[in-house]
Amino acid sequence: MSETTLSYPKNREPAAFTQDELGWVPWLEPFPADQLTDRHWAGLVDASRAKSPYFLLLVRDPDILQARTKTDKDIFYNTSNGLPRAERELAATATSRHNGCIFCASVHSRFATQYSKRGVDIQRLLDEGAEAYIDPRWNAIINASVALADTPITFGDEQIEALRVAGLDDLEIVDVINGAAFFNWANRLMLSLGESTPSTKAQPA
Numbered sequence: 448m449s450e451t452t453l454s455y456p457k458n459r460e461p462a463a464f465t466q467d468e469l470g471w472v473p474w475l476e477p478f479p480a481d482q483l484t485d486r487h488w489a490g491l492v493d494a495s496r497a498k499s500p501y502f503l504l505l506v507r508d509p510d511i512l513q514a515r516t517k518t519d520k521d522i523f524y525n526t527s528n529g530l531p532r533a534e535r536e537l538a539a540t541a542t543s544r545h546n547g548c549i550f551c552a553s554v555h556s557r558f559a560t561q562y563s564k565r566g567v568d569i570q571r572l573l574d575e576g577a578e579a580y581i582d583p584r585w586n587a588i589i590n591a592s593v594a595l596a597d598t599p600i601t602f603g604d605e606q607i608e609a610l611r612v613a614g615l616d617d618l619e620i621v622d623v624i625n626g627a628a629f630f631n632w633a634n635r636l637m638l639s640l641g642e643s644t645p646s647t648k649a650q651p652a
Contacts, residue, residue: 451476460642461549464573466556466566469549470644471637477503492516504640519633522625530615530622533562534588538626540569541592544576548634550643555630587613592627596634 453474461469477500478487488494490509493516496502505512523539526532536559543552556573560566571579577593580586587609594602602624610620 455642455644458642458644461645464544464549464552464556466553466560466570466573468557468646469553470646471501471550471641472644473500473504473641475504475640478506479503486510489513490516492520501637501641519629522622522629529618530626531562533559533565534585534619535622535626536562537569537572537585537588538592538623539630540572541577541589542596542627542630543634544573545593545596546631546634546638548630548638551630551634551637553643584613584615587615588623591623595624595627596631 453472453476455472458472480497480503483491483497483506487506487509488497490506490512491497491502492513496516502512505515523532523535526535530538536555539555540552540559543555552573556569560569563569568581568585571581572589577589579589581589587606591602591606591610594600594606607620610623615623
């Protein structure tokens with residue numbers, strides 16, 4: 448498949464972090480949806496993802512996409528033990544905010560608000576970054592996530608101890624690390640492959 452570079456001169460990328468639903472467009476041609484094979488469908492895991500230009504781009508390597516998606520689902524949906532879903536989404540939001548991924552921050556801030564019912568606190572995180580004081584538990588999660596996202600990494604004993612003091616047990620700490628680490632990678636992938644758009648309903652041609 449030939450490489451086709453795409454550009455969107457009429458797009459005005461959002462410049463502020465928001466809980467509004469945004470769009471995203473790729474800089475490389477996605478895989479054609481009408482050419483998906485059984486292997487591609489297996490890589491997508493969820494058939495609905497064939498409507499997403501992001502996943503149609505990643506499905507060029509279906510085996511890697513399948514591993515990525517199953518990892519994502521296990522980190523964020525397997526909530527029988529460890530952190531509640533809201534705080535896993537908080538870790539993803541804090542990481543995305545720190546890395547400057549406005550699209551990912553919008554998606555996961557909405558999830559964090561949905562599961563926590565604390566939209567005002569989530570918006571403060573988006574507006575002020577890790578410096579926003581919310582409460583000891585949430586700030587420990589936010590600070591640990593940001594330390595893990597730093598380059599070079601600043602995560603270590605200090606952040607682990609702060610999470611323990613905030614009341615997190617070992618499984619919950621692992622969930623913070625997994626959620627932040629996954630989005631530390633995912634943000635960089637999304638930022639290097641395309642750009643956000645103001646709305647999913649108004650994607651630039």
